[in-house]
Amino acid sequence: xxxxxxxxxxTLFISNAMKxxxxxxxxxxxxxxxxxxxxxRDSTIDENEVNKLLAIEGVxxxxxxxxxxxYFLNADKKFLILGKDEFETYPNPLLNENLDIKNxxxxxxxxxxxxxxxxxxxxxxxxxxxxxxxxxxxxxxxLNTKESLKNPLVIIMNKDxxxxxxxxxxxxxxDLAVTVVNRSEVAFVATKIRILFPSAxxxxxxxLRVFYENVYNLRSGFFLTVFIITFFTFFIIIYDKVSxxxxxxxxEIGILKALGWRVGDVLSAKLYEGLIVSLFSYILGISMAxxxxxxxxxxxLKDIFLNNYDLIGDFKIVFSVDYNTLSxxxxxxxxxxxxxxxxxxxxxxxxxxxxxxx
Amino acid sequence: xxxxxxxxxxxxxxxxxxxxxxxxxxxxELVVLKGVSGSGKSTILSLIAGLVKPTTGEVLVDxxxxxxxxDHFVSQYRxxxxxxxxxxxxxxxxxxxxENILLPLVPLNLKRSECKRRLESVxxxxxxxxxxxxxxxxxxxxxxxxxxxxxxxxxxxxxILADEPxxxxxxxxxxEFIKILKDLKSQNKTIIVATHDPLFFNLDxxxxxxxxxxxxxxx
Numbered sequence: 312x313x314x315x316x317x318x319x320x321x322t323l324f325i326s327n328a329m330k331x332x333x334x335x336x337x338x339x340x341x342x343x344x345x346x347x348x349x350x351x352r353d354s355t356i357d358e359n360e361v362n363k364l365l366a367i368e369g370v371x372x373x374x375x376x377x378x379x380x381x382y383f384l385n386a387d388k389k390f391l392i393l394g395k396d397e398f399e400t401y402p403n404p405l406l407n408e409n410l411d412i413k414n415x416x417x418x419x420x421x422x423x424x425x426x427x428x429x430x431x432x433x434x435x436x437x438x439x440x441x442x443x444x445x446x447x448x449x450x451x452x453x454l455n456t457k458e459s460l461k462n463p464l465v466i467i468m469n470k471d472x473x474x475x476x477x478x479x480x481x482x483x484x485x486d487l488a489v490t491v492v493n494r495s496e497v498a499f500v501a502t503k504i505r506i507l508f509p510s511a512x513x514x515x516x517x518x519l520r521v522f523y524e525n526v527y528n529l530r531s532g533f534f535l536t537v538f539i540i541t542f543f544t545f546f547i548i549i550y551d552k553v554s555x556x557x558x559x560x561x562x563e564i565g566i567l568k569a570l571g572w573r574v575g576d577v578l579s580a581k582l583y584e585g586l587i588v589s590l591f592s593y594i595l596g597i598s599m600a601x602x603x604x605x606x607x608x609x610x611x612l613k614d615i616f617l618n619n620y621d622l623i624g625d626f627k628i629v630f631s632v633d634y635n636t637l638s639x640x641x642x643x644x645x646x647x648x649x650x651x652x653x654x655x656x657x658x659x660x661x662x663x664x665x666x667x668x669x
Numbered sequence: 670x671x672x673x674x675x676x677x678x679x680x681x682x683x684x685x686x687x688x689x690x691x692x693x694x695x696x697x698e699l700v701v702l703k704g705v706s707g708s709g710k711s712t713i714l715s716l717i718a719g720l721v722k723p724t725t726g727e728v729l730v731d732x733x734x735x736x737x738x739x740d741h742f743v744s745q746y747r748x749x750x751x752x753x754x755x756x757x758x759x760x761x762x763x764x765x766x767x768e769n770i771l772l773p774l775v776p777l778n779l780k781r782s783e784c785k786r787r788l789e790s791v792x793x794x795x796x797x798x799x800x801x802x803x804x805x806x807x808x809x810x811x812x813x814x815x816x817x818x819x820x821x822x823x824x825x826x827x828x829i830l831a832d833e834p835x836x837x838x839x840x841x842x843x844x845e846f847i848k849i850l851k852d853l854k855s856q857n858k859t860i861i862v863a864t865h866d867p868l869f870f871n872l873d874x875x876x877x878x879x880x881x882x883x884x885x886x887x888x
Contacts, residue, residue, distance in 0.1 A: 566759045567772065570722055570820070571748030573741055576776040661740075665720040 312548070312589070316596025316644055317603065319541045321612055323636045324604040328628040333523045337516065340375075341488035342497045344514045345504060355483040356511065363507055364489055369500045371492045374399050375484035377473040381438065381466075386426045394473030412469050416451035422463035423454055441478045448472065545644075550653045561619045561659050568664035577660040578653060585652035589645040596644075597637065605630045670695060671828070671859065676726035678884075686712040687788065687832055688884040689726070695771050695876075696827070699850070699860040701869045702882035710863035711756075713831045713881070716750045717861065719743035730828075748776060752821030756833035758813045760805040760820075765793075766812075769803045771818045777824075791819040811842040818849060829853055831862045835869075843868055 345364075346357040358375035365373050377394030395412060412418060417436075419427070428437055429635070438446045448468065468476075474483065489504070491497050501515045567577055603609060608628055671694040678687040687709045689744060694700055702710040715721045716728050719735050728736040735746055747753075767788060774784050778838045792798045795815040805813060814834065821829060831850075835843040843866065851874050854860055870878060880887040 335745075550853070562759075563761055566761060568744065569718070569747070569753055569755075569759070570773045571744050571751070571824075572772075572776050573744040607742055663740075665715045 312545075312592040312648065313599065314594040315541050315545050316547075316593055316640060317599035319538065320597050320600030320608060320636070320640055321604050322537045322541075323640070324600060324633075325609050325613060325628065327633050327636060328604075329630070330630075331631070333526075337520050339522060340516050340519055342491045342494070342516050343488065343489040343501050343504060344519075345487040346485070346512045346514070348510060353512065355479055355485060356487060358482050358484045358487075360508070361487060364487060364504065367500060367503050367507070369491055369493060369496050370489055372490045374488045376486050376488050377470050377479065378475070378485050379473075379477050381428065381476065382428075385430050388426055388464060390423055392473055392476065393465065393467050394470035395467055396470040410467060412467065413449075413451055414469055415447070415472060416449040417466050417468040417472070417645050418452055418454055419450055419467075420454045420463055420465045422605070423466055424450075426464075438476045440476060446472070446476055446665065488614050505659060542643075549647055560656075564656060564659045565664050568660065574657070574660045578657055581653050581656040582649065586645075586647035588652075589648035592643060592648075604628055670731060672712065672729040673716065674727050674729070676713075676716060676723045676728065678709075678716065678721065679724045685884050687716075687723075690884070690886055691726075692879070692886065694859055694861060696859055697854070697857040698876045699854045699874060700862070701875050701878045702861065702863040702881055703865055703870065703878055704863075704887075705865060709884040710881050711832050712884075714753070714861060714863050717828065718753055718830055719747055730812045744776070748773065748824060750827050752824065752826040752829045753815075754817050754821050754831040754834050756827065756836050758817040759836075760813060760816060762804070762806040765802050765804050766797060766808070766816050769805055769816055770823055773820060773824050787823050791813060791823050794822070794852075795819045801838050803886075810837050810839075811845065814838060814842070815848060815849075818846075822853070827859060829858050829860045831860070831864075833866075835864065835865055835866045840868070847872065 345356065345360075347354040356375075361373045361375055364370055375396075379392055380389045381392050382389050395410065412416060427433070433450075435447055436447045438448060440446055453603070454465070473479075474481070477485075489500070491500050497517070499514050501513050504511075504513050564577055567580075572580075603612075605628060613628070670732070671692075673690060673692040676687050676690045676692075677685070679685050690709070690713070695816070702713060704710050712721065716723055716736065719728075723736050726736070727734050730746070730750065733746075735743060738746070741879055761772070770788060770791060771784060774787065779787075788801075789798075792801055795818055797812060797815050797819060798843075800808060800816075805816060808816065814837075833847055838846065847868065850860060850862070854874055869875065
């Protein structure tokens with residue numbers, strides 16, 4: 312029973328952590344993102360297009376962003392590189408901190424630091440550009456622990472350096488992030504932008520939310536499978552208990568009745584027994600799930616929910632206590648187990664002791 | 670005084686265990702019910718203990734019709750009046766000696782100190798003090814029986830019922846049991862033993878021997 316609760320709790324904890332993570336990511340997104348398209352694939356866009364955007368009524372800000380993933384072959388890891396321009400205000404709070412980044416230097420998260428240390432890059436790192444040339448970047452400092460937990464493999468550098476690593480030309484940027492004054496007008500503004508940039512892809516926050524929810528729901532399919540299997544197993548155990556006590560348990564109740572125990576005495580003993588067993592199983596199962604998910608970061612099970620191409624990448628499950636999940640698991644395990652203990656005992660205890668012991 | 674008036678007991682599938690039997694037992698008396706297996710001896714004990722109800726007739730203990738009262742009150746009657754020693758001892762194998770002996774006290778909600786006092790008393794009386802923490806499944810046959818007797822005695826019942834108490838014992842242990850029985854009789858307990866063991870038939874402290882056969886009293 313403890314193992315079943317642990318499995319169920321683990322899947323619920325991971326599922327909740329993913330949902331939280333998606334919500335956090337979405338909250339940092341701008342209202343509208345414009346990317347160029349070439350052969351229906353995302354391509355760079357000219358940062359001077361920002362001026363056209365700012366001319367649209369209702370747009371409060373338009374920021375050219377340089378960002379992308381860098382694959383580090385030796386460690387088989389992807390780093391998220393964010394380019395920062397000191398004069399821009401970004402929708403992402405991480406880039407709006409007072410970060411003084413020197414040229415040809417970078418700020419790295421603790422996760423990146425560990426990977427670089429493992430590969431003997433203690434003070435600098437050599438990025439290999441797409442044309443094969445090497446760009447040496449100094450490690451200026453570490454991001455704080457809080458940001459490192461949120462963004463395990465992130466690197467922040469000046470926009471110019473990021474453009475060089477991605478082999479962008481001077482005016483090329485990854486996308487344009489637009490903020491709209493009135494949130495209810497986002498769709499209307501997006502339509503205006505589509506007219507202005509017919510070949511570009513215009514994504515609004517709502518679409519991104521739907522996209523993330525679809526990804527989440529796909530993962531939830533795995534979760535649902537685990538959930539159904541676990542509950543099926545649990546109810547088979549319960550059904551087995553409810554459908555009748557074994558001969559030894561019947562005999563014990565017969566003995567107790569022959570010794571002068573009343574039906575109520577038998578039932579209260581069984582209540583305590585069921586309560587102790589189920590509470591112990593519940594606490595043990597939840598503890599196992601906490602250790603597995605939050606201390607060990609859910610090896611294997613997490614891989615079922617996430618994969619290498621997942622949008623939230625190599626995320627660390629952040630500890631949180633969700634009382635709704637704990638209550639749900641409690642209600643689905645403890646009272647049901649107690650009922651499954653008491654009902655068959657009551658059936659036997661109401662028979663004549665002699666009949667039970669025969 | 671225990672009285673069985675015109676008792677018949679018919680189990681499922683029309684198995685007649687007792688056929689119009691009338692019996693009485695005086696207080697402080699030791700009576701042996703003898704007869705072959707299936708003769709109806711155990712059913713007489715079960716009726717007196719209130720473990721079964723008669724099909725017809727009535728069982729009276731101290732003028733109370735225990736065969737007519739509801740199950741809840743029969744349990745209370747057993748708690749106060751009956752100590753039952755079963756043929757297979759009926760100990761709970763997952764519990765130790767002390768826990769088994771204390772079982773009849775659980776519904777009484779006695780103080781811990783009182784339970785302990787009674788436990789120490791019966792452990793000493795039946796010489797099983799050194800086995801108090803041993804699981805009953807690890808005891809010898811004689812030790813299991815002494816545990817069963819201690820459990821039957823812990824409530825200080827007026828009536829001791831023993832169903833084939835020596836069936837699983839060798840002669841030496843059977844004689845030990847008979848000695849215990851003599852001690853219990855000296856405490857003025859009413860003792861009824863159902864047995865077909867010849868060791869019981871010529872004991873000087875046995876008041877009466879009643880022969881049962883095919884659900885009827887022969888002598």
